[in-house]
Amino acid sequence: xxxxxxxxxxACLTLAIALAAxxxxxxxxxxxxxxxxxxxxxxxxxxWLNQGRKSSHSAAHFGQFVFPVRSPxxxxxxxxxxxxxSFTFLEAHTQKLAQFRPADERTFLFRFASPDIGLVxxxxxxxxxxxxxxxxxxxxxxxxxxHQLLASGVSIASIASGKLLAVVLTLGSVLLPFFVLAGSWIxxxxxxxxxxxxxxxxxxxxxxxxxxxxAVLTLVASARARSPRQALMWLLPSWFVLCLVGPPAAxxxxxxxVPSTDGLTxxxxxxxxxxxxxxxxxxxxxxxxxxxxxxxxxxLKQLPVSPAGIAMVxxxxxxxxxxxxxxxxxxxxxxxQSKVYTLMGIIVPSLAASSASLTMAGTDIAHARHFxxxxxxxxxxxxxxxxxxxxxxxxxxxxxxxxxxxxxxxxWSTIDRFRYxxxxxxxxxxxxxxxIASAAVWCLLASGLFAYTLRRIRLA
Amino acid sequence: xxxxxxxxxxxxxxxxxxxxxxxPLAVTFVLSIVSxxxxxxxxxxxxxxxSEFRQSDEFRLGVYQKxxxxxxxxxxxxxxxxxxxxxxxxxxxxxxxxxxxVPLSAVLPPHGLxxxxxxxxxxxxxxxxxxxxxxxxxTTDNPLSLLAGSFDLTFVLLNLFPLVxxxxxxxLISGEEESGMTGSLLSHPISFRQLVLGKMLARLAILMGCWxxxxxxxxxxxxxxxxxxxxxxxxxxxxGGLYAAIWMTICVTANVIIRRSGAxxxxxxxxxxxxxxxxxxxxxxxxxxxxxxxxxxxxxNRKRELEKDSVQLDESFALRTxxxxxxxxxxxxKYTGEGRRFLLAYARREEREKxxxxxxxxxxxxxxxxxxxxxxxxxxSPAIALRLxxxxxxxxxxxxxxxxxxxxxxxxxxxxxxxxxxxxxxAEFTSSDYNRIPRFRYTEQSWEDxxxxxxxxxxxxxxxxxxxxxxxxxxxxxSNA
Numbered sequence: 055x056x057x058x059x060x061x062x063x064x065a066c067l068t069l070a071i072a073l074a075a076x077x078x079x080x081x082x083x084x085x086x087x088x089x090x091x092x093x094x095x096x097x098x099x100x101x102w103l104n105q106g107r108k109s110s111h112s113a114a115h116f117g118q119f120v121f122p123v124r125s126p127x128x129x130x131x132x133x134x135x136x137x138x139x140s141f142t143f144l145e146a147h148t149q150k151l152a153q154f155r156p157a158d159e160r161t162f163l164f165r166f167a168s169p170d171i172g173l174v175x176x177x178x179x180x181x182x183x184x185x186x187x188x189x190x191x192x193x194x195x196x197x198x199x200x201h202q203l204l205a206s207g208v209s210i211a212s213i214a215s216g217k218l219l220a221v222v223l224t225l226g227s228v229l230l231p232f233f234v235l236a237g238s239w240i241x242x243x244x245x246x247x248x249x250x251x252x253x254x255x256x257x258x259x260x261x262x263x264x265x266x267x268x269a270v271l272t273l274v275a276s277a278r279a280r281s282p283r284q285a286l287m288w289l290l291p292s293w294f295v296l297c298l299v300g301p302p303a304a305x306x307x308x309x310x311x312v313p314s315t316d317g318l319t320x321x322x323x324x325x326x327x328x329x330x331x332x333x334x335x336x337x338x339x340x341x342x343x344x345x346x347x348x349x350x351x352x353x354l355k356q357l358p359v360s361p362a363g364i365a366m367v368x369x370x371x372x373x374x375x376x377x378x379x380x381x382x383x384x385x386x387x388x389x390x391q392s393k394v395y396t397l398m399g400i401i402v403p404s405l406a407a408s409s410a411s412l413t414m415a416g417t418d419i420a421h422a423r424h425f426x427x428x429x430x431x432x433x434x435x436x437x438x439x440x441x442x443x444x445x446x447x448x449x450x451x452x453x454x455x456x457x458x459x460x461x462x463x464x465x466w467s468t469i470d471r472f473r474y475x476x477x478x479x480x481x482x483x484x485x486x487x488x489x490i491a492s493a494a495v496w497c498l499l500a501s502g503l504f505a506y507t508l509r510r511i512r513l514a
Numbered sequence: 515x516x517x518x519x520x521x522x523x524x525x526x527x528x529x530x531x532x533x534x535x536x537x538p539l540a541v542t543f544v545l546s547i548v549s550x551x552x553x554x555x556x557x558x559x560x561x562x563x564x565s566e567f568r569q570s571d572e573f574r575l576g577v578y579q580k581x582x583x584x585x586x587x588x589x590x591x592x593x594x595x596x597x598x599x600x601x602x603x604x605x606x607x608x609x610x611x612x613x614x615x616v617p618l619s620a621v622l623p624p625h626g627l628x629x630x631x632x633x634x635x636x637x638x639x640x641x642x643x644x645x646x647x648x649x650x651x652x653t654t655d656n657p658l659s660l661l662a663g664s665f666d667l668t669f670v671l672l673n674l675f676p677l678v679x680x681x682x683x684x685x686l687i688s689g690e691e692e693s694g695m696t697g698s699l700l701s702h703p704i705s706f707r708q709l710v711l712g713k714m715l716a717r718l719a720i721l722m723g724c725w726x727x728x729x730x731x732x733x734x735x736x737x738x739x740x741x742x743x744x745x746x747x748x749x750x751x752x753x754g755g756l757y758a759a760i761w762m763t764i765c766v767t768a769n770v771i772i773r774r775s776g777a778x779x780x781x782x783x784x785x786x787x788x789x790x791x792x793x794x795x796x797x798x799x800x801x802x803x804x805x806x807x808x809x810x811x812x813x814x815n816r817k818r819e820l821e822k823d824s825v826q827l828d829e830s831f832a833l834r835t836x837x838x839x840x841x842x843x844x845x846x847x848k849y850t851g852e853g854r855r856f857l858l859a860y861a862r863r864e865e866r867e868k869x870x871x872x873x874x875x876x877x878x879x880x881x882x883x884x885x886x887x888x889x890x891x892x893x894x895s896p897a898i899a900l901r902l903x904x905x906x907x908x909x910x911x912x913x914x915x916x917x918x919x920x921x922x923x924x925x926x927x928x929x930x931x932x933x934x935x936x937x938x939x940x941a942e943f944t945s946s947d948y949n950r951i952p953r954f955r956y957t958e959q960s961w962e963d964x965x966x967x968x969x970x971x972x973x974x975x976x977x978x979x980x981x982x983x984x985x986x987x988x989x990x991x992x993s994n995a
Binding site: 286 | 548555559560563564571574577598600603604605615633634637639641650651652653656657658659660661662663664665669673674680681684685775776779783791792794796797798799807809814881885888898905911912
């Protein structure tokens with residue numbers, strides 16, 4: 055019937071066009087990011103090696119850019135990638151959030167929707183299902199054909215299952231080839247195919263569970279409604295609330311439960327932390343006095359080490375601890391908010407689907423934090439290596455930037471290149487355990503409700 | 515006309531009986547309250563953050579002011595104190611100190627109407643150093659929240675009004691045609707157009723009721739009697755009303771053309787998805803393809819080259835261009851020793867900044883072109899037009915932020931005008947000088963300027979409404995024949 059009134063071909067065509075367009079966009083964006091993460095990262099390290107002679111503290115300020123590594127599965131679900139910086143600048147004294155968010159480059163149009171496969175599977179596919187199935191049982195009943203069908207010996211369960219199967223075949227004819235093609239592309243682009251294909255398999259399962267839940271609940275509504283009109287009146291607002299209002303409302307509730315620090319307060323906190331530490335010349339003065347006493351000498355020139363270098367190392371250590379506390383708290387707030395969002399997936403199935411898909415694609419807060427922690431460890435290693443070089447290299451009576459000690463490539467090459475390993479599929483699956491379980495439970499609950507509704511269905 | 519109104523009245527009674535009057539009104543009421551609660555909480559938090567940030571700046575400055583006073587006392591009395599060795603060379607009595615260690619920031623306060631619409635504000639940097647074009651505070655909103663979007667009143671209007679319009683009209687004509695009522699209705703002395711218009715008016719009344727509820731709650735939320743806020747709110751409300759009316763006429767048009775309930779519902783749902791989600795996302799991609807964003811890596815590397823070049827910049831050239839910009843500070847000969855070294859350093863730095871601005875402009879041009887193109891896209895979708903109109907009228911768009919950035923630029927000039935003579939002449943920075951340090955005071959963008967920016971979007975909404983009304987009239991006439 056859906057084929058005859060044109061709904062099924064239209065649905066297939068819409069779904070296929072949407073999937074094709076978003077896939078192309080996703081692949082294009084992924085390739086761009088991959089190019090930056092590989093070739094530019096290599097060039098960046100070469101630039102570090104060839105920076106020329108300068109004071110080691112200047113080199114620590116010269117710094118390095120590091121780039122997040124992403125799984126090819128992120129081409130299917132962009133998640134928070136566009137709202138996160140494209141790279142992080144690592145330099146002396148300050149820990150930074152990733153910079154140059156792609157969203158900053160975009161127009162206000164970008165805020166309407168993120169055109170990725172996640173949007174198609176989590177928002178468009180349920181709408182298509184609603185529009186294909188809203189009249190499945192209510193329509194038959196209103197037209198009086200439900201009685202005729204039952205009189206011919208077909209059970210209500212067979213009728214409903216048949217209608218469900220028709221939709222599964224309709225959508226499956228588009229989705230199955232799509233997932234096969236996506237899998238082959240991911241296999242060719244992946245560094246770790248087992249992990250990435252595992253991520254894709256779990257992602258596909260979550261989306262299938264969400265679409266099945268939508269289909270079964272639509273049939274339940276259609277079975278309970280007096281007319282197709284009433285079914286649509288129930289289903290469209292439900293879709294609106296679950297798919298469109300759900301995510302922003304859930305993040306809002308998450309922020310209410312776990313308030314996070316806003317940008318200005320965060321910056322003021324960092325500044326006041328800096329203020330709690332001694333000013334650099336105070337620390338230098340204290341270090342000089344301490345070292346003079348320790349080595350029992352009267353003149354700075356007689357010291358075997360540079361007080362400026364030691365003061366730098368100590369200041370960096372102290373400030374790193376304070377900054378780490380602030381950044382951990384910020385990322386901790388974000389993660390707790392994401393957890394609240396995920397837990398709301400127990401009540402709202404669309405949230406479980408979106409939350410699980412972000413994690414499996416590696417475009418969620420947990421992955422962002424994983425990368426931020428790795429890059430911060432590298433920053434501390436790089437900066438402290440430069441400061442420590444100053445301890446033995448710098449003249450004892452010279453200030454940090456004073457001319458004299460200017461190492462070159464022999465020091466820069468002692469710093470290893472930044473290497474980041476994306477967490478494996480087991481880590482991602484454990485992070486997404488709650489939303490995956492929620493999606494599965496919702497699917498089972500919907501099926502149970504469906505069976506119950508069919509037993510008590512009104513025939514007229 | 516009278517007949518049309520009579521039909522509208524009867525239709526309204528029928529709708530009331532089927533519960534379709536109170537449901538949309540109640541949903542609008544609840545969603546408006548929740549979204550404004552959200553908007554108000556965020557706004558109050560932003561206001562508190564701005565105030566806290568300013569206080570934190572002033573507090574740190576105050577501490578060094580006290581320290582400078584203590585040093586003044588020590589210098590005059592000659593008493594020994596716990597002042598570190600290098601403090602006289604680098605500390606709070608040097609004019610360089612407040613610029614480097616405790617720079618006052620230029621902070622952008624939120625506009626009161628941002629309670630209704632957060633727009634782009636969650637992505638915009640709201641604090642810049644008072645001395646250089648460096649953001650002193652990044653935006654730290656959870657990226658997940660940025661992705662999900664803000665649950666504000668504009669979000670509710672943008673999505674709920676089309677949904678209510680579709681739910682009220684999807685079987686406007688087909689429902690009666692399918693039940694065979696249209697023929698008997700038209701056997702009375704009424705035309706098809708009167709029938710359609712009457713039905714449409716009844717539903718439009720419900721939709722306008724939703725709009726009125728949302729706007730009343732919105733006005734209570736902003737709770738301001740200032741001319742600026744009221745005028746901006748009226749523009750906000752007007753564009754919301756136009757948007758609701760546009761969706762009603764779109765739905766009626768679809769009904770007149772398609773005449774089958776299921777197909778009308780499907781078409782309208784897809785149209786909504788197209789105009790409100792897919793269309794804007796595709797058009798954003800179009801603008802990005804038309805004016806591609808240059809590589810930020812290249813930008814960063816070119817900026818690094820600038821820094822390298824500026825250190826080696828010819829002294830006489832750097833000083834000549836510096837005095838062209840600051841003629842009152844000339845000539846260079848009056849500065850000696852450390853002051854002269856700072857003069858050269860700042861001359862080179864300003865030259866570097868000048869070139870950096872040119873470099874930034876190179877990267878900014880494609881972005882501005884994308885913004886201009888996006889304004890033209892308001893003609894393609896009423897949702898885009900509404901979003902732009904609301905962003906600009908509530909001060910949550912790009913123009914207010916550009917207005918702020920201009921003031922930040924002026925603030926830098928003012929700060930440099932204050933500090934340069936002190937730094938170059940090796941002057942002592944006294945404790946009383948701390949009170950004279952320029953403070954940033956934001957002057958709000960006028961509502962006339964905001965309206966100028968929102969004008970094209972509002973024009974597009976009017977155009978959409980007129981076009982869809984004409985189509986409804988044309989189609990009902992054709993159907994009549």
